[in-house]
Amino acid sequence: MNFKDYRTVFIASSLVLMLIAASPTLGLIIQFPSNAERFSELWVLGPDHSAKNYPFNVRVNESNSVFVGVNNHLGALSYYLIYVKFRNQTQPLPNATASEPSLLPPIFEFRAFVKDNEAWEAHVTFIISDVSLHNDSMSVNRMIINGKTLAFNSFAKFEAERNGFYYELLFELWLYDQGSRILTFNRRFVGIWLNVTAS
Numbered sequence: 001m002n003f004k005d006y007r008t009v010f011i012a013s014s015l016v017l018m019l020i021a022a023s024p025t026l027g028l029i030i031q032f033p034s035n036a037e038r039f040s041e042l043w044v045l046g047p048d049h050s051a052k053n054y055p056f057n058v059r060v061n062e063s064n065s066v067f068v069g070v071n072n073h074l075g076a077l078s079y080y081l082i083y084v085k086f087r088n089q090t091q092p093l094p095n096a097t098a099s100e101p102s103l104l105p106p107i108f109e110f111r112a113f114v115k116d117n118e119a120w121e122a123h124v125t126f127i128i129s130d131v132s133l134h135n136d137s138m139s140v141n142r143m144i145i146n147g148k149t150l151a152f153n154s155f156a157k158f159e160a161e162r163n164g165f166y167y168e169l170l171f172e173l174w175l176y177d178q179g180s181r182i183l184t185f186n187r188r189f190v191g192i193w194l195n196v197t198a199s
Contacts, residue, residue, distance in 0.1 A: 038073060042069070042188040045067040055192065059128075066169075070173065071114075072116055074116060076116055079113050079175070084109065085172060086104070087170055089168075107152055129143060165196045167194045173185075
């Protein structure tokens with residue numbers, strides 16, 4: 001090998017070593033394309049911060065709590081809206097396949113900016129504060145969520161098989177779309193069933 005060959009090998013080796021040494025810094029500056037799936041997670045946990053002991057048999061004026069949370073795996077800072085809805089068993093759920101939210105009006109909402117690969121969570125306390133009974137049906141007229149009193153009417157028929165009036169506290173995830181500049185249903189929803197009793 002002559003001097004020019006040694007020089008070429010030395011320069012090439014030096015460049016490779018410099019790129020290897022600089023790769024952690026380059027990773028911070030240059031965004032390399034990722035084949036990872038982009039998605040959001042939505043969850044509800046019970047009062048002890050686990051996937052059990054959810055409130056179920058709920059009495060009027062009794063305080064109950066859950067945790068609702070979002071995890072962002074979209075690759076960028078994202079703006080989320082969580083609508084809280086209250087439904088009986090006959091009212092339609094959202095249709096995730098068709099990207100259609102529930103047609104029920106929200107009774108409460110949470111909003112949050114969440115960084116990529118980070119989570120946001122809120123403690124949700126709720127009290128059903130006013131119900132009325134009409135023969136075999138119940139109307140929930142007022143609820144308090146995180147200290148805010150909400151007036152509405154939601155009817156449920158008595159279910160003899162399960163001996164109760166059943167409602168679902170539903171959480172729908174919406175996401176701000178950068179392209180259209182509007183909030184859109186993110187095809188994620190979770191809920192907990194409640195057997196509401198007047199006494």
